[in-house]
Each structure stands twice: as structure tokens, then as C-alpha cells.
Amino acid sequence: MSNLGKYKCKRLDGKVAIVTASSLGIGYCIAERLAHEGAKVVISSRKKHLVDKAVEKLREQGLEVHGTVCHVGLEEDREKLFKLATDLYGGLDILVSNAAINPSFGSVFDTEEETWDKIFEINVKDTFLLCKEALPYLEKRKGGSIVIVSSIAGFTPFEVIGAYSISKTALFGMVKAFVPELTKRNIRINAIAPGVIKTKFTQAMWETRDIEKSTEAIIPMKRLGRPEECSGAVAFLVSDDASYVTGETIVIGGGLVSRL
Template structure:
């Protein structure tokens, strides 16, 4: 992507989880391009180092930490780092797992627990733990990354789909609670974005053609299709938007 002329986030500090690849990396890159200091994270040290190296080589202000979002100590380190560099204005909760494919009622209990621990509980805890710092910001922002599957479940992603529906409700409830603090809470629901994570849906030509048949724009999304919307919500341009679940899916059906 070419350099971004807008600098709507100059002076802001952002934490983006699961941000060393795919959608998360694109979000971190875009926030930094718009002037934010960004703390990226991933479960693997090598991935963090490579992503930091890449973004710093582009002249962006980025730091990286290892963080497994299910671990309280790791989450604490993210917010301690943010506090060290000046506070926190933007939290983007992007981490998600899907250890098992299949219909929802065929999901094993272990996989169900892991999916909800990472996709839902960790998002809740990240938001809860970020609030003290966000209250000190002039315009705090929480942005959850859900999925089109949260609106319209995919057969192969049954339990994952339900976890992403839960984020839609978390967004609505948290937005009401935090509005008096001038903290907005919104959610992005990406469609099928061409990443490693979506490979289960696009693993062969027939599967990809089936997915494309559901997308009026007739193409898979790209990570930067999501990152621009996140930057908008994080900026002053999105200051009067809260409690919303925004679908970015090329026109795919999205109705609960």
C-alpha cells in the first residue's frame, strides 16, 4: 500500500492484538501510518520480531511484545508498555482461534472452551483491563474484530461463528457502559479475507468458487480493506459512532 497522507491519529497510542500477520498486521500498519504509536503482539517471539522489523523499516513507530491474550500476565505487559510510552487511546482486539472445523454441535468441548476463552473471554478482559488507561484519554476507542460468520454462520466454522456473534453483543453492552466516559466501542465484522486464517474456507478452487458465489463484489477481501475502517473508527472522524457492528464483506448477506 502506498503511504497514507492522512495523519488523523498523530499523538495517539494503540494496542493491537494478534497483529503480526494478516488483518492484525494491516491494522497496526495503518494506525501507525496515520501517526499512532502502535504496540503489536503475537504468541510467538519470532513473529513479533519480524513484524516489528518490517514496520520499522517503513519508518513507522512500532513496538512489539509477546502476548498470549489468554494469559493475564501477558495482557498486563501490553498495558504496562502503553503506560510507559504515554498511555492508551486505542485498543483493537483482534486475536482469535479456530482449532476445529465442523458444524457447531459437532464441536468438542475442549475446542469450544478454547474458542470462547480466546475469542470472547480474552476480548472482554482486554477491554476491562484497558478501561483505566482509556479513561485518561481524551477520546478512548475500543474496536473488536468479529466476522461475517457472527451474522451468518459458516458450516465449517460452527463454534467460531457463535463466538463471533457474542462479540456483537459485547460491543453493544460495553458501548452503553462506557459512553459516559467518552470511550466508544465498536466492532468490525470482516467477510472472507485472503489470509492464512481463512485458508479453511479457500483451500481449493472449488471452495473458493463457492465462497465467491456468495460475494456480490466477486472477490475475496484483502487485509487493507479492513484496516482503513479501523483507522476511521479510531480517529476523530468516528467520534460519534459507538455500539455499532460494521460489516465489511463485499456485500455478503449479514443479518442476525
């Protein structure tokens, strides 16, 4: 459980947020931070027992959260997610798209066609559909904010997760492409690009000490990131403190090379 008691800021009072893939890791910490800042949050995951456990932990902190099973690749699940937020809390102000997969680990040229299709369907196409389907709900609130969770690998692809890296590069283009249309609707869209964060999702990159040490060696801060270290950037981006920020990406990588 993150120690967020020191955060007294309530920038998100009265806001309603959806965070996908939020029963564990980065998504969970984002949901937790948004709720601590006053938002009512709907969390989701493909596995009911993980959703239930996450909701229980968050409610133990006195946070206003609800959870539901949602596979972002299923239209009916996405519809249910948006309907739940509006039925429970009266609307939607914030969407954080965090769901992603990486079933391939190794040479990019060993990635099967079926795997390419699956990665791009979930990481790119379903992110697009979530954003598109959120628009009517955000517009009813006269605007809102979207944050897409990409990856530092989208800037500097990692050799062993080539297809995943390319899908995350596509998300940077998506954010930029959405800006003109969303701005007309008073909706801001931004992204975060986490580096190597110590979660179950990145376990293959740090599960042995030798790999972890070699990974740390190329990070100027000489350590892996923690999931909660991604949450503050999202809370900023969806708040009024970022009212003139759209189309941008915040890198959270401990100084790992990403871009000039």
C-alpha cells in the same frame, strides 16, 4: 507489504494504540494503517519470531512501532502489554482486540466440549478482559476508543465453523452491552465484521481452488477480501471522524449477505 503511501491523512497524531494478534493478516494491516496515520503502535502475537519480523517490516516504512509477545489468555501477558505501551509512549488511546482462534472445522455438532470452551475463552472472555483491563489506561487519557474484530459469520453463521460463528455473534452483544458504561467514561466502542478475507487464518476456506471458487460465487464482488481492506474502517472508527459513532459494527464483506 501494503501500499499505504497514498494515505497522507494524519488523523491519529499523538495517539497510542495496542493491536492484539497483529503480526500477520488483518491485525498486521490494522497496525500498519494506524501507524501510517500517525499513531504509535504496540503490536503483539504469541510467537516472538513473528512479532520481530512484523516490527522489522513496519519500521522499514519509518513507522513508530514496538512489539511484544502476548497470549491474550494469560493475565500476566495482558498486563505486560498495557504496561509496555504506557512505559514506552506515555499512555493508551486505542485498543484493537483482534485475537481469536478456530480449532474446529466441520459440523457444529462434532465440536468437542473442550473445543467450545477454548473458543469462548479466547474469542469472548479474553476479549472482555482486555477491554476491562484497558479502562484505567484509557481513562487516564480522558477517554479513547476500542474496536473489536468480529466476523460476518457472527451475523450469518458458516456451517463449517459453527462454534466460531456463535462466539463472534457474542461479540456483537458485548459491544452493545458496553456502550452505556463506556460512554460515561468518554470511551467509544465499535466492531468490524470482516467477510472471507484471504489470510492464513481462513486458509481452510480457500486453500483449494474449488472451495475458493464456490466461496467467491456467493460474494457479489466475486472475490475474496484482502487484509488491508479491513484497516481503513478501523482507522476511521478510532479517529475523531467517528466521534459520534459507538456501539456499531461495520461489515467488510464484499456484499456478502449479513443483515438488512
